[in-house]
Amino acid sequence: MYTKEQLYxxxxxxxxxxxxxxxxxxxxxxxxxxxxxxAVVVEITPTYSGCPAMKAIEQDIIALLKEKGIDxxxxxxxxxxxxxxxWMTEEAREKLRKYGIAPPEKSTQDxxxxxxxxxxxxxxxxxxxxxxxxxxxxxxxxxxxxxxxxCKEPFDYFKCI
Amino acid sequence: xxxxxALFNYILRLADTNLILGHRLSEWCGHAPFLEEDIAMANIAxxxxxQSNSLLQYAAKTEGKGRTExxxxxxRNEREYFNSLLSEQPNGDFAFSIVRQFLSxxxxxxxxxxxxxxxxxxxxxxxxxxxxxxxxxxxxxxxxMQRLGDGTDESHERIQKALNELWxxxxxxxEMTDSxxxxxxxxxxxxxxxxxxxxxxxxxxxxxxxxxxRPADSWQQKGSRQGIHTEHLGFLLxxxxxxxxxxxxxxx
Numbered sequence: 001m002y003t004k005e006q007l008y009x010x011x012x013x014x015x016x017x018x019x020x021x022x023x024x025x026x027x028x029x030x031x032x033x034x035x036x037x038x039a040v041v042v043e044i045t046p047t048y049s050g051c052p053a054m055k056a057i058e059q060d061i062i063a064l065l066k067e068k069g070i071d072x073x074x075x076x077x078x079x080x081x082x083x084x085x086x087w088m089t090e091e092a093r094e095k096l097r098k099y100g101i102a103p104p105e106k107s108t109q110d111x112x113x114x115x116x117x118x119x120x121x122x123x124x125x126x127x128x129x130x131x132x133x134x135x136x137x138x139x140x141x142x143x144x145x146x147x148x149x150x151c152k153e154p155f156d157y158f159k160c161i
Numbered sequence: 162x163x164x165x166x167a168l169f170n171y172i173l174r175l176a177d178t179n180l181i182l183g184h185r186l187s188e189w190c191g192h193a194p195f196l197e198e199d200i201a202m203a204n205i206a207x208x209x210x211x212q213s214n215s216l217l218q219y220a221a222k223t224e225g226k227g228r229t230e231x232x233x234x235x236x237r238n239e240r241e242y243f244n245s246l247l248s249e250q251p252n253g254d255f256a257f258s259i260v261r262q263f264l265s266x267x268x269x270x271x272x273x274x275x276x277x278x279x280x281x282x283x284x285x286x287x288x289x290x291x292x293x294x295x296x297x298x299x300x301x302x303x304x305x306m307q308r309l310g311d312g313t314d315e316s317h318e319r320i321q322k323a324l325n326e327l328w329x330x331x332x333x334x335x336e337m338t339d340s341x342x343x344x345x346x347x348x349x350x351x352x353x354x355x356x357x358x359x360x361x362x363x364x365x366x367x368x369x370x371x372x373x374x375r376p377a378d379s380w381q382q383k384g385s386r387q388g389i390h391t392e393h394l395g396f397l398l399x400x401x402x403x404x405x406x407x408x409x410x411x412x413x
Contacts, residue, residue, distance in 0.1 A: 049290055050211025079215065080286035082293065135197035136301055137204040145197065161293050 002068065007033045007040060010064060017056040018140050021099040024057055028087030031078055039072035040065055045083045048141035048161075085160050096158060097124045102146065104160040123148035124155055133157075164347070167340035168281070169223045170243070171350055173233070174341075174386065176216035177244035180234060181394070182265060183209030184401055185252060194255055201301060205262070208294045212287065219283050235405035239395045240388040247330040249394040256309055256316065257323040263302035264327060267363045268334050269295045271356040280348040303367045310371030317372065324368075325376050332381030341386070 002010075011033060012025035024030045024044070032043040042061050046054050058075045065073045085104035093103035102124045122129045128150035136159075138145040143156040186206035193199035217230035247265055252258045273295060276288035309320040335353040337345070344350035368375055384390070405411075 046211070046290075048208060048211065049215060049294060050207035050209070052207070077215075079290060080282065082286065082289040135201055136297060137197070137201035139200070141204055141207060159297070161297075 002070075004034055007065075010068060011042065011061060014057070014060050014064060017053045017060070019096070019099070019101065021095045022092045026089055026092035026095075028083060029057065036074070039074055040070050041074045041076065043076055043078045045078050047083050051141050053140075083161075085158065100124050100155060101143065102155060102157040104158045121146070121157060123151060123153065125153050126151040162340060162343045164343075165223060165225075167344050168349065169220055170338070170340055171344055172216055172220040172223060172284070174243040176213045176220055176233075177242050178248045178265075179209040179216065180213035181242070181244040181397065182248035182262075183207070183213060184397060185248065185250075186258070186262070188252055189258065202258075205298050205301070208298070212291050212294070215287055215290075219287070231405065235402045236409075239390055239398060242390065242394060242398070243385060243388060244390075244394070245330070246333045246382060246385045246391055247327065249390060249397060250327065250330065251393050253323065254319060256320040257327070259302055259305045259309065260320060260323040260327055262298070263306055263367070264331055264364070265334075266295055266299040266302050267360055267367075268356075270299050270363065271359045272351055272353070275351045275356060279350070284349065299363075306367050306371045306373070310368070310373040320371075321373055324373060328376040329380055329382050333383045333385050336383050336386045338386045 008025075008030075011030055012023055014024050014030075016022055016024055016027055016029070019027075027047070029044050029047065030042075031045050034041050042065075044054070044057060044061075054077070061075055062073050086106070088104065096103045102121055105120065120129070121131055123131055123146075126148060128148055130149045131146050132149055134145040134147050134154065136144050138156050142159055142161070144159050145154065146157050147154045183206045186202050186209065189202045190199065190206070193202050213234075214230055217233045221228050221230055221233055245265075247261060250257075250261055269291065273288045273292035277285055277292060279285040279288065306320070309316040311317070335357055337350075337353055341350050345352045365375060382391070
């Protein structure tokens with residue numbers, strides 16, 4: 001029988017299905033794991049209400065625990081506290097940048113990041129702050145589309161929420 | 162009054178409006194004026210359908226009769242749906258869809274702000290999440306109101322016409338039944354009378370920047386809180402529910 005800590009350690013390596021360079025733990029989606037009699041209960045929280053990756057994440061969790069010999073798994077979604085990009089670690093932000101996605105502003109308390117006046121947004125490729133928004137909505141619910149006016153490359157920005 | 166029945170009905174109202182509006186928006190997928198806007202509309206649709214999914218799950222649990230969110234979405238008829246009349250209006254042209262979305266976003270913005278403090282923990286949690294998403298939606302549709310309203314003569318004319326046509330469905334957004342009023346007293350539901358002025362101010366601010374004029378107050382079509390809809394909902398449900406009703410036991 002695995003301890004709660006061991007289970008958490010296993011699950012924390014599951015990559016996000018849409019941004020595989022970071023794990024569901026680094027993203028803040030994995031909230032808790034515990035034993036309930038002979039079943040394992042995993043609590044996850046959705047990034048956006050309609051995020052289609054949640055179903056894939058659920059299946060990944062069930063598959064991984066099955067590999068470890070645990071057949072009874074319950075994955076439940078928790079809504080409070082609501083997911084926020086503030087939970088993302090500095091390390092995860094750096095991984096995103098290297099992957100070509102501009103990481104979210106550090107704090108949602110800074111209203112500028114929500115109203116669109118993002119102060120520190122830089123192109124993840126050349127580092128220029130001379131950038132322009134193309135669309136508030138990008139390839140996934142959590143991203144917006146930008147372009148760099150210096151290196152001319154388009155890039156995704158992980159929206160602050 | 163049966164609190165559980167009142168709550169079930171109230172959750173359905175919120176879930177249905179999101180589902181129907183999300184479905185309408187999804188009809189634009191592959192048809193929007195350009196690629197980025199196609200993605201934007203599909204993204205907003207996804208948020209709304211996602212919010213509806215969580216709400217319908219909660220409604221099913223509240224009802225406690227073993228129904229699932231899919232049963233509620235796919236096996237209820239028109240008169241058992243409580244979505245707003247605004248949400249079910251057909252897409253029309255792009256300007257028409259933008260105005261429908263804008264009026265609805267402005268409502269949600271203020272509605273969720275209050276619902277965040279609901280004594281019902283689940284509704285409060287879903288409101289916090291929904292509110293974050295709606296801020297983005299409202300920004301998007303406000304920007305389009307300005308681009309079209311303050312654009313060419315034709316875009317201005319079309320969007321003003323859409324606003325004039327849709328205005329008669331806005332009063333319905335604020336309708337409350339006796340059971341809603343009971344839930345307001347219990348600290349669970351939102352008293353829509355208290356958000357109407359704020360909603361109007363948000364609308365006016367954007368209309369002014371967009372060089373558009375707010376239609377004069379006139380006849381308001383209501384009835385959605387009693388399940389009485391415009392003719393369009395039946396057609397929408399027929400399409401949305403067709404597959405599920407044809408293969409009722411099918412699962413992925």
